[in-house]
Amino acid sequence: MASTVRTPAAPTRPTGRPKRRWGAMVFGILVLCVMLFPLYWMVNTALQPESGLLEVSPVPHGLDLSGFRSALSDQGGNLLTSLAVALGAVAICLAISAPAAYGLAQFKLRGTRTIVFGTLITQMVPGIVIANALYSAYVDLGLVNSYAGLMLADASLGIPFAIVLMRSFMVAIPREVIEAAEVDGAGRFRTFVRVVLPMSRNSLITAGLFSFLYAWSDFMFALTLNTTDDVKPITLGIYQYIGAHVGDWGSVMAASVLSAIPAAVLLVLSQKYIAAGITGGSVK
């Protein structure tokens, strides 16, 4: 259970002769092409503006960036909103779940088992149900159409996951290490900040990465907890775009490309954390 974050292991079964290996590689590339075709098509369409009512050609003729230009002018602000909301959600998520994960992993308190159990359960509450109740509470609290409101709601997407993931990591920290730090005179909080957090760096990164992706991808809270255009993340912007601009798929797709960039960048930069997050958060 301790091996949550690991570099992708080398495939185990060394099957076949070299020829078959190249055959497998070709097949693998083919699979990838099929799986990524829609994303290719998104980029391709984005580079062919004014194509809304026509068929799209398989490759863009020359680079026409006018789709990106209009997407940036229409949706640039929404991209920044998404970025702000997602970063805020990550901060809230880590600030709340890292100490909790540590506490649940290392302190012998009564009731912690129940809390861990509850954390697992909360991962299963449908978001629309939360939004349903949250909306009227937000109206009363004045949190509708606010950054803080959306950040908090989006943080809820990552918190249970982050607690479960980091806890499974922190359980493995040897008690002696923590005791040694406390004997050296560090307080509980200081031990946590100076010893536990650095040791759990990988799980912190994974948890942060995923809470960012959850918040960036969130559409439901953006849709339900905002009634004006004050706080409009890119997901909501694109959704409203297809209502208003059906003829201009070039711009819609350009906006989609822009909104997909964080996922692509994060995947390339930190693929091992992503793979670890998908398996770690679920099998645990």
Added chain:
Amino acid sequence: MSTTTASAAAGAAPVAKKAAKPPNPARIRRRRRLAQWGFIAPAVVFMALFFGYPLVRNIVMSFQDYSPSTFFTGESPFNGTDNWSNVFNDELFGKALWHTILFTIGSLIGQFCIGLGLAVFFSRRFPLNGILRSLILLPWLVPMVVSGVVWRRILDQDTGVLNSFLGTIGAGGDTPWLTSTSMALISVILVNIWIGIPFNMVILYGGLQEVPKELYEAASLDGASAWRTFRSITLPMLRPVITVVLVLGFMSTVKILDLILALTDGGPADSTQTLGTLTYQNSFVQLDFGAGAVVGNILILISAVFAVFYLRANRNEGK
């Protein structure tokens, strides 16, 4: 007692504290426990507010009368089981329930079978394996609304690339993927399968790596065929992982909203309306939060049944 506070808060001045006062073990222990709860309390409060409260509130709301005017007057009188009977008598509810079942089962079967196939395939050793495997994750990482929008373009009946491709190879090419009541749900399921494949693949791939190599060696010494090996070794050894994948897949599929709204908005003629979209429609389009809460509660009930399976599977995973 002030010394313990200081050490808990700042961690400074450690040496002096032991001699300062006669130790009072019970009090120290209580202090200590309090400080420890300080780590956990924010998370508990947050989860109570963002998960506990909505669960309770939804049950209460399902017995209240909400109308658009509620948000001006602030009045939402209790109306007994009116919401429940209204929802159950509306034929749309039955439809949405049926669509949810089809959508969930169809998506799960497709995602799982293809995901498992790819997981087995990628367990072979070949050049570029690692890179291809991680790039396949992209569809799962892209916001679901965005995937929906892209597929909406691809599946367009007249100008979409899928139909023009099918036309070119002489396989029809005039399918109303998203605009006919008979095709729309199938199309939505297909897109969701595409989204779910990476997730299934990664978890199953991880599971496959845990299967002891010796078992395969023994099987090949015994001259077992590939299919026989798969059925008698791989599948049984994967069972716990398979349970987890299916339950998690279920939990995330049953509540999907983004994808359906982006692809079809629940249409045409409600043919892709599910319990998730119906909750949204009731509450946020018709502003009847009572009816929305009823459908939401049913969604929770269904999820809860599967949550039990999940926790069972989770416990069997050991610790």
